Amino acid sequence: MTKRSWWTESRASAVLLPITGLIAVIGLWWLATIVFAVPEFLVPSPGDVLVRFSQDPVMLLQNAGVSLLETIQGFLLSIVVGVPIALLIVRSAILERLVYPLLLMVNAIPKVAIAPLLVVWMGFGQGPKVLMVLLMCFFPIVISTAQGMKSTPVELVELLRSLNASRTQEFFKLRIWHAMPQIFTGLKVAISLAVIGSVIGEFVGATQGLGYLIQTSGATADTALAFAAITLLSIMSIILFYGLVLLEHLLLPWAQESR
Amino acid sequence: MIRLDGVGQVFDGREGSITALEKIDLHVRAGEFVTLIGRSGCGKSTLLRLIAGLLSPTSGTVKVAGKPVTGPSPDVAFMFQRPALLAWRSVLSNVLLPVELDRTIRDRTAYKNRAHELLELVGLQGFERRLPHELSGGMQQRVSLCRSLIRDPQVMLMDEPFSALDALTRTELSEELQRIKMELSTTIVFVTHSIDEAVVLADRAVVLSPRPGRLRDVVEIDIPRPRSLGQNSHLADVARISARLHALLSDKTPPVAERLVDEVWPR
Numbered sequence: 001m002t003k004r005s006w007w008t009e010s011r012a013s014a015v016l017l018p019i020t021g022l023i024a025v026i027g028l029w030w031l032a033t034i035v036f037a038v039p040e041f042l043v044p045s046p047g048d049v050l051v052r053f054s055q056d057p058v059m060l061l062q063n064a065g066v067s068l069l070e071t072i073q074g075f076l077l078s079i080v081v082g083v084p085i086a087l088l089i090v091r092s093a094i095l096e097r098l099v100y101p102l103l104l105m106v107n108a109i110p111k112v113a114i115a116p117l118l119v120v121w122m123g124f125g126q127g128p129k130v131l132m133v134l135l136m137c138f139f140p141i142v143i144s145t146a147q148g149m150k151s152t153p154v155e156l157v158e159l160l161r162s163l164n165a166s167r168t169q170e171f172f173k174l175r176i177w178h179a180m181p182q183i184f185t186g187l188k189v190a191i192s193l194a195v196i197g198s199v200i201g202e203f204v205g206a207t208q209g210l211g212y213l214i215q216t217s218g219a220t221a222d223t224a225l226a227f228a229a230i231t232l233l234s235i236m237s238i239i240l241f242y243g244l245v246l247l248e249h250l251l252l253p254w255a256q257e258s259r
Numbered sequence: 260m261i262r263l264d265g266v267g268q269v270f271d272g273r274e275g276s277i278t279a280l281e282k283i284d285l286h287v288r289a290g291e292f293v294t295l296i297g298r299s300g301c302g303k304s305t306l307l308r309l310i311a312g313l314l315s316p317t318s319g320t321v322k323v324a325g326k327p328v329t330g331p332s333p334d335v336a337f338m339f340q341r342p343a344l345l346a347w348r349s350v351l352s353n354v355l356l357p358v359e360l361d362r363t364i365r366d367r368t369a370y371k372n373r374a375h376e377l378l379e380l381v382g383l384q385g386f387e388r389r390l391p392h393e394l395s396g397g398m399q400q401r402v403s404l405c406r407s408l409i410r411d412p413q414v415m416l417m418d419e420p421f422s423a424l425d426a427l428t429r430t431e432l433s434e435e436l437q438r439i440k441m442e443l444s445t446t447i448v449f450v451t452h453s454i455d456e457a458v459v460l461a462d463r464a465v466v467l468s469p470r471p472g473r474l475r476d477v478v479e480i481d482i483p484r485p486r487s488l489g490q491n492s493h494l495a496d497v498a499r500i501s502a503r504l505h506a507l508l509s510d511k512t513p514p515v516a517e518r519l520v521d522e523v524w525p526r
Contacts, residue, residue: 155343162311162337164330165360173360177347254346254390 044224049231052224064232066209070126070198071240074133075191082138083183086145087171107139111200119205129201129209136197137190144186148179181255184248191244195237260414260446261287261310266319268305268472278471279305283319285465285474287448289413292440294449294461296504302472303450307416310448311337323414333361336407338417342399344391344406351387354378354405370409377405380442381435397428404436408443417449421456430487433459437485454504458497459486466507476507 026046032038033045040048053060085103089096111132118128152175160170202211210229217225249256268280279302287293295303308314309321312330321328323335331337336357344353354374358364378384381401391399400420407415421429433456440447451457457464461480468475480500482493 153343155339155341156345158313159337159339159343160360162313162331163357163360164333169360173356174345177345180347252347254392 048224049227053228070129074130075194078138082141090149115204132201133197136193140186140189148182149175152178260289262322269317280472294457297467301467301469333410335414336412338407340419342403415447
């Protein structure tokens with residue numbers, strides 16, 4: 001707490017500083033495209049991107065909606081799958097030894113490599129995209145949840161034992177709660193990966209979504225459209241991330257103490 | 260109330276087994292306040308966990324209220340060195356945790372009222388909805404005390420409960436504990452490594468010697484209550500007993516300090 005002015009502590013700076021950084025980067029980008037006279041089909045200026053967006057806002061937003069839906073579906077699914085797996089891993093050492101290497105193996109597979117396979121197996125619908133999101137983000141969720149539950153202080157575990165609590169109670173009244181801040185850390189890592197997952201899924205065998213747009217705009221050298229889609233992806237990613245931060249604030253007021 | 264006969268505890272470590280306790284015979288009467296005092300590694304916490312049913316002895320028997328201890332029981336409450344509060348629960352719901360975990364309890368409203376009473380007893384009325392991190396260390400340990408009292412236990416086992424607190428809060432809490440003890444007449448076994456704490460709190464101080472943990476001596480402390488360390492009319496008694504405990508705790512034999520004090524203040 002040394003040498004911290006009111007400015008770094010204030011709420012206004014929390015909003016203004018990131019925006020200033022963003023504007024600076026966009027300014028530099030714009031300046032570079034003018035100074036070096038970069039042709040639009042190579043690197044469009046921010047203005048070109050904005051113009052391209054305003055030509056087809058509905059189409060772009062619809063495709064963004066498709067990607068967003070896949071991202072959220074896959075993300076929620078990975079929570080539903082990941083948390084119980086973590087629970088089982090923590091509960092049984094045998095299961096941990098059995099499942100852990102498998103999880104590591106699945107996580108080590110380059111997801112881009114299996115995207116075409118997913119299409120072969122599941123067709124051209126939303127299924128393989130959602131599955132791709134699931135594959136991308138369930139690993140950090142499993143790891144953070146398991147780690148959080150394992151790091152429960154011995155004294156709290158002993159307290160529950162001294163109160164004759166069952167193993168189930170130990171998990172649902174203590175371990176899962178104690179793991180919450182770490183689960184949220186995992187979720188925040190996972191949400192960005194989820195967005196990436198949806199794009200990878202849409203690169204192969206898709207007919208809509210931002211990933212699909214980027215893919216096709218490459219073929220037609222419509223670089224401005226690709227940039228507009230990428231920008232929307234980043235915005236989506238940022239909004240989802242901060243949504244989680246907000247949720248954490250609301251749900252875990254007790255966890256803020258240790259910041 | 261508590262009876263230990265020939266209790267021994269051996270832990271199997273990687274480099275062979277370690278004898279934590281050996282041939283402990285101890286009888287704690289109902290309503291008595293006993294402190295277990297000893298250096299670290301003398302097995303005092305182990306002894307407490309044996310009485311709590313968190314461990315089972317390698318040899319000998321442990322009985323509480325005439326029945327052999329087979330596991331944790333609601334009649335025996337355990338209080339830890341640290342408050343061990345659940346950070347996500349309010350003060351009130353932390354106090355009610357033991358009730359919540361017992362599925363056989365039907366009527367919870369009575370306990371809720373009791374929780375409010377207990378919080379008032381330790382001066383925490385108005386803090387029911389607060390979260391633990393909003394409280395000071397002393398207040399947290401008070402909440403922990405209320406939690407261990409909520410089921411009206413016959414026996415309270417306390418494992419250096421005040422050792423993590425600052426000196427002032429510590430004195431304050433030990434005075435409070437005496438007051439509560441006089442009101443509730445619970446049997447208390449209190450582990451400490453502080454001679455002051457043992458003298459102020461206990462009816463009897465049980466001195467343990469380390470490696471392996473053995474019962475070295477039992478010292479009766481017959482100073483009238485309520486006791487405190489500050490303005491106290493029994494300073495001579497306090498000094499005599501403190502010196503005796505000190506001698507017992509240091510390995511020197513014969514206990515020189517004790518002899519000296521006995522000469523200055525004959526019993």
